[in-house]
Amino acid sequence: MLGRMRDTLPFVIKADREGFLLIVNGEIPLPDLLEALRTKLEESKAFFQNSRMILDLRRRTFDPDEIHAVRALLEQAAGVELAEVRLGSSNGAFFRWAGAVLGVKVSLEGERERAAAAPQEPPPGAEPPLVVRQTCRSGTRIESPAELVILGDVNPGAEIIAAGDIVVFGTLRGVAHAGAEGDRSAKIWALHIEPQQLRIADVVALPPRGRKPKPKRYEVAEVKGDLIQVVSY
Structure with a gap:
């Protein structure tokens, strides 16, 4: 399923060692995506309650407003914490800064350690941003x-x-x-x-x-x- 997603399927939720992985379709309009996600969360609220969710946007254009909308829905519908956002490998530096603003760790496709994609720490002795x-x-x-x-x-x-x-x-x-x-x-x-x-x-x-x-x-x-x-x- 990671290599292919049907156009009619808004998202896929899979188990991940750090919680759940929410893989989002790149072609579904945001209102439709949110409506389908809300239905899923409400139907399985006891299952997802107080869990951690990783948002996989490698198939979707990065949009901070969309991330905020998904994050708010997860919290409101089932008390789910958005713990991480995963993105494609291009334009990584900008997305790391975006992760700092969103308050969510951002990881990039192809990196060995996801922690390396978190907002960059300055080397010892260097001035912080x-x-x-x-x-x-x-x-x-x-x-x-x-x-x-x-x-x-x-x-x-x-x-x-x-x-x-x-x-x-x-x-x-x-x-x-x-x-x-x-x-x-x-x-x-x-x-x-x-x-x-x-x-x-x-x-x-x-x-x-x-x-x-x-x-x-x-x-x-x-x-x-x-x-x-x-x-x-």
């Missing part, structure tokens, strides 16, 4: 000696600076400077990038004129050659 749990408004300036995570938007007139990567779980409309100590391999991640200015190390980019379509999931800015390129996913 700075996490800002609010929108950065105009006039705000935030600096981090390591990575910087913003749980909100970065509004025009705000400036965020980090020695490492910058991750914005919202829209980036202000000024962002990653790799501020000269690291050109640093990246800027955001759900939507519409900045006043981007900087990575010594490379500077200004936004193009006109509005661009919003990405399906997120965008990443990184240095290619001597230019900063923004790729949408």
